[in-house]
Amino acid sequence: MIWYATREQVKDALDAKETARANARIDRALGAATTAVEGLCHRRFYPEVASRSWDWPSGQGAPSWRLWLDDNELIAVSTLTSGGRDIADTDYLLRRSDGRDEPPFTHVELNLATSASFGGGATTQRDITVTGLFGYRNDETVLGAHTGITGGATTLDVDAATSAEVGVGSLLRLDDERVTVTARSMASTGQTLTAAVDGQMKTTVIPVGDGTAFAEGELILIDGERCRIDEIAGNNLIVRRAADGSTLAAHDAATPVYAPRSLRLRRGVLGTMATAHTGGGTVVRWDPPSLVAELCIAQAVTNLLQESAGYARTVGAGEGTREAAGRGLAAIRDDAYTAHGRKARSRAV
Numbered sequence: 001m002i003w004y005a006t007r008e009q010v011k012d013a014l015d016a017k018e019t020a021r022a023n024a025r026i027d028r029a030l031g032a033a034t035t036a037v038e039g040l041c042h043r044r045f046y047p048e049v050a051s052r053s054w055d056w057p058s059g060q061g062a063p064s065w066r067l068w069l070d071d072n073e074l075i076a077v078s079t080l081t082s083g084g085r086d087i088a089d090t091d092y093l094l095r096r097s098d099g100r101d102e103p104p105f106t107h108v109e110l111n112l113a114t115s116a117s118f119g120g121g122a123t124t125q126r127d128i129t130v131t132g133l134f135g136y137r138n139d140e141t142v143l144g145a146h147t148g149i150t151g152g153a154t155t156l157d158v159d160a161a162t163s164a165e166v167g168v169g170s171l172l173r174l175d176d177e178r179v180t181v182t183a184r185s186m187a188s189t190g191q192t193l194t195a196a197v198d199g200q201m202k203t204t205v206i207p208v209g210d211g212t213a214f215a216e217g218e219l220i221l222i223d224g225e226r227c228r229i230d231e232i233a234g235n236n237l238i239v240r241r242a243a244d245g246s247t248l249a250a251h252d253a254a255t256p257v258y259a260p261r262s263l264r265l266r267r268g269v270l271g272t273m274a275t276a277h278t279g280g281g282t283v284v285r286w287d288p289p290s291l292v293a294e295l296c297i298a299q300a301v302t303n304l305l306q307e308s309a310g311y312a313r314t315v316g317a318g319e320g321t322r323e324a325a326g327r328g329l330a331a332i333r334d335d336a337y338t339a340h341g342r343k344a345r346s347r348a349v
Contacts, residue, residue: 017245
C-alpha cells in the first residue's frame with residue numbers, strides 16, 4: 001500500500017518514542033488512515049504506470065468521440081490504441097469535466113479536426129487501450145543524491161539532503177523506477193564531535209568537523225541520544241536534544257555522529273521495473289496534495305489515541321454521548337473532500 005504520510009510525520013505529531021512496538025502501531029494506523037482517505041475522496045492519488053482497456057462501444061451513452069475514464073484518471077498518455085490501431089497524440093485531447101487543462105484528466109476526446117475514430121476491432125471487448133501514467137497528480141520534489149544500487153538490492157544509501165526529507169512510507173523515484181521506503185537505519189556520517197557536549201537540555205549547539213555534511217531537519221544519533229537539526233551555523237549544529245523520546249546524555253569529544261541515511265526499499269512499485277542506478281543519481285520524492293497528507297496524519301493520530309484509550313474516547317453524556325474525534329478532524333475531512341474528492345459526474349440520459 002502507498003501511504004499519504006510517513007511514519008515520522010505521525011511520530012512528530014504524537015512526539016512518540018522510537019520503538020519497534022510504536023512503529024508497528026503507527027504503520028497499522030497509517031494503512032487504515034490511507035484507506036479512509038481514499039474512501040472519502042473516491043480516488044487514489046499516487047501515480048501508476050499501467051495499460052488499461054475499455055470496451056467500445058461501451059454502453060456509457062457517450063458521444064462516439066469521447067471516452068469516460070471514471071476512476072481510471074489520467075496524468076499522461078504514452079500510447080492510445082483502438083481496434084488495434086495507434087491513435088497519434090495529435091488526434092486526441094485529454095480533458096477534465098471542469099474544463100481545466102491539467103491532471104487529473106477524466107476523459108479522452110478525439111480531435112474532431114482529424115479523421116481519427118474509436119472502434120473498428122474484431123470485437124467490442126477491450127477495443128480501446130491506454131498506456132500511460134494513471135492517478136491524480138505527479139507532483140515531485142527533487143531531494144539529494146544516492147550512492148547507487150543494483151537491480152536486485154533493497155538497501156540504498158543517501159546523502160544528508162535526502163535523509164532530512166524522507167521517511168518510512170515515502171514514495172521515491174530513481175530515474176524511471178519508483179520505490180517506497182520500508183525502513184531506515186543509522187549510518188556513519190563520517191563526522192565526530194569536535195568538543196564535548198554536556199547533558200543539559202539548554203545546550204543545543206553540537207560542534208562537528210564539517211557542518212556541510214548535514215542538512216536542516218535531519219535526525220542525528222550521538223551515542224544513544226537522538227537530536228534533530230533545526231539550524232546549521234558553520235560547523236555548529238543547532239539541535240533539539242533528546243528527540244524521539246531518547247535519553248538526554250553527555251557526550252565526549254571525538255564521538256561519532258550517525259544519521260538515518262540507509263534506506264530499505266520496496267523496489268519496482270506502481271508498474272515500474274527494478275533496475276540498476278549509478279551512484280550520484282538524484283532522488284525524487286512524490287508529494288501527495290497537502291490536505292490529503294494532513295488528513296492522513298490526523299486520521300492516523302486519532303486512530304492511535306482511540307486505541308490507547310480502548311476506543312473509549314467520548315464526550316457528552318446520555319443520549320448526547322459521541323466519539324471524541326475532534327472538530328479539527330471533521331474540518332480537515334470536509335476541506336480535503338471539497339478540494340480533492342471525486343464527485344459524481346452528470347451526463348444526459
